Amino acid sequence: MEGLQLLAPVPYFLSKRAVSLPPPYLLSVIFRRRSSVVRLWCPRACAVEVSGGGRMVMELVGAFNELTERMNVLSSGSSRLLFKCLKLSIPILQASPLSPDGRSPLSKALSVAMVLADLQMDAEVISAGILREVLEAGELSMHEIRNQIGAATVHLLHESLRVKSIPSRMDVLDDDNAAALRKFCLTYYDIRALILDLALKLDMMRHLDYLPRYRQQIISLEVMKIHAPLAYALGTTCLSLELEDLSFRYLFPYSYLYVDAWLRSHESGGISLIDICREELLRMLKADPLLAELVDDISVKGRYKSRYSTMKKLLKDGRRPEDVNDVLGLRVILNPKAGENASEAGERACHRTHEIIQSMWKEIPCRTKDYIAKPKANGYKSLHMAVDVSENGKTRPLMEIQIRTTEMDRLAVGGTAAHSLYKAGLTDPEEAKRLKTIMLAAAELAALRLKDFPSTNHKGIEVDQRDRVFRLLDKNGDGKISIEELTEVMEELGAPEEDAQDMMQLLDSNSDGSLSSDEFHMFQKQVELVRNLEVRDDQYKKILDEKLHMADDSGLIQVYNKEFGNRLVS
Structure with missing residues (x-):
């Protein structure tokens, strides 16, 4: 059973990733998610079955190791x-x-x-x-x-x-109510609970495809109006950007695919331009002897600009695609050697990295910002620069590069405001009050980014029109739509009976087995919202179609209609 002892570090996602352990004990692993048995195949022994208890130990150790490493x-x-x-x-x-x-x-x-x-x-x-x-x-x-x-x-x-x-208590999700709700959350709730809720929302948005489209859009609008700007106000920018992009994808799918395809068009031979530049930069940094004296480790991460942010710049600022300069981005993270002067060594390493990049690509001087020498008011430190990576006469968007140490990155990614609350131990009322004031101001700024976003406060449905439709469905006139009445309508539409049960469960907010006038009114507002989103998506798609179908001699690869024909269903 010696081979089993090697299984302690196996991560919880064992079924999705090849596991490499010292030979000759483990040849392959079969992990049945819903089974109580894990079977390990050993080349020098027969198959060994691990019971449900053994599987739990593997999960426990793997999950603990994965979390603590992060x-x-x-x-x-x-x-x-x-x-x-x-x-x-x-x-x-x-x-x-x-x-x-x-x-x-x-x-x-x-x-x-x-x-x-x-x-x-x-x-x-x-x-x-x-x-x-x-x-x-x-x-x-x-x-x-x-x-x-x-x-x-x-x-x-x-x-x-x-x-x-909180959001479920709001009947209308207009700009004023959404802003008031964000202020309320920042003022009256534990900041850590807000961040936990944002993490839950992000996980939900990453796995939203199982829901019907209109439910995806209702949830996405709530996330775009409340949770994305709330994440921005808390300093968790990475959460905010991903929540915006995921919401954008569900709210305006055609527009999202146009922008996504254009961003992905910056490739060479099927290899992302980001990956080409990232690997080239990492190779140069690791080969530099001066940098090797200052740091133990170097990582370079690449990213395309947020889809939502790109769309806003193309639509609202009137920019041409080639004028959107921060489409491509790299982040260099340096881990300075341990010691009393680690902080100083880290800053020197950042500036040495800057010099190496200057030797590789043409720097755009007006885009360089040294937040290491002059940190932002919230403590943010990083060295920002932009370079021209065009070559062979082919024009490409500028590459934005951020250079920072591991400590600078931890504060930037984790959120400086939330980090400060931790350092204050959540026990210093004055510190908490000051930081919440900063967050409220940040929330106001975040609200401005979404000012023109669609609202659920539609006035197209008049009260008498709502009552008219409700009365048509309420055939016995008792003031509510029963499951029998809803089933009858479904049958008339050619839908199966179980669809009526599903719809009743979805709309019956008080679980009394019927739909009241107010419950049906909320459903109609959701229907109109979805219709308005589809109209807005068509409008955005036309504008993006004009902007992004550029001639090849502009240096941008065309976005072909064929791709959208294959990926979208009208």
């Missing part, structure tokens, strides 16, 4: 809390049925936990993120979690459930 700072107390939470949650979530999106509850919980770990949240927040799925499964009560995990984690769970319920 967390830069972890005390012994935090380790114990996280391990205790995983021990409690894994057996429950493994035994739970699949979620509506087809994922196992354990996979869902750990996905949220990974997002929180990447944001450098502490063990309490990550544990609360995992336990939210346990609560949703109805397997444990708050009281039981308090007894086994502790009061602090239960407080975060309670706060996150309060945050979850």
Whole structure:
């Protein structure tokens, strides 16, 4: 059984990734997600079956290792809390049925936990993120979690459930109400609970395809109006950008594909221009002897500009595609050598990296910003520059490059405001008050970015028109639409009876088995919202069609209609 001891580091996503362990013990691994047995094939022995308990241990160790590797700072107390939470949650979530999106509850919980770990949240927040799925499964009560995990984690769970319920109380999601809601959240809720809720929203948006389109759009509009700007206000820009892009994809699918295809058109021989530049830069940095004396490790990450941000610049600023300069981006992250002068060495390494890049590409002087020498008011540090990567007479968009140390990156990605609240221990009222003032101001700025976005406050449906449609469906005139009346309408439309049951369950907010006039009115508002979004998407698509179908001699590769014909269904 010596080979089994090597399985401790196997990550929870074993079924999705090849596992490399020292030979000759492991040739391959078969992991049946819903099975209680994991079978290990050993070349020098017969197949060894690991029981459900063995599988849970593998999940426990793998998940713990994966999470702690992503967390830069972890005390012994935090380790114990996280391990205790995983021990409690894994057996429950493994035994739970699949979620509506087809994922196992354990996979869902750990996905949220990974997002929180990447944001450098502490063990309490990550544990609360995992336990939210346990609560949703109805397997444990708050009281039981308090007894086994502790009061602090239960407080975060309670706060996150309060945050979850806020948007559903709003009848109209117009700009004023959305702004008021964001202010309310920032003022009255634990910042960590807000970040937990944002991580849950991001995970949900990444797995939204199982829902009908109109539900995708309703949820996406809420995320675009409330959660994306809230993430921006909290300093978690990476969350904000991904939430915006995912919402954009569902709200305006045609426009999204136009922008996405144009961004991906910057390729050479099927290889992304980002990847070409990233590999070339990484090779040059690792070959530099001066830089090697200052740092232990170098990483270079690439990204295309956010689809939503690109669309805004093309539509609202009147820019031509070739004038959108920060379409391409690289981020250099330097890990300085440990020691008393690590901070100074890190800054020197950043400036040395700047010099190396200057030797590779033509720098655009007016785009260089040294936030290391002069940090932003919120403490943000990084060196920004833009370079021209055009070659062989072919014009390309400028490449934006950010240079920072691992510590600078941790603060930038995790959110400086949230980090400051942690450093203050959430016990300094003046510090918390000051930071929340900053966040409220940031929320106002975030609201301006979405000012022209569609609203659910439509006045096209008059009250008498709403009542007229409701009365037509309420055939017996008792003031409500019963399941029998809804089924009759479905049959008249040629739809199966189970569709009526699904629709009733979706719209019956008070679960009394029928639809009131108010419940039906909310449904009609959602229908009109979806119709308005489709009209807006058509308008955006026409403008983008004109802007992005550029001649090849402009240096941009054409976006061909064939691609959209293959990818879109009208």
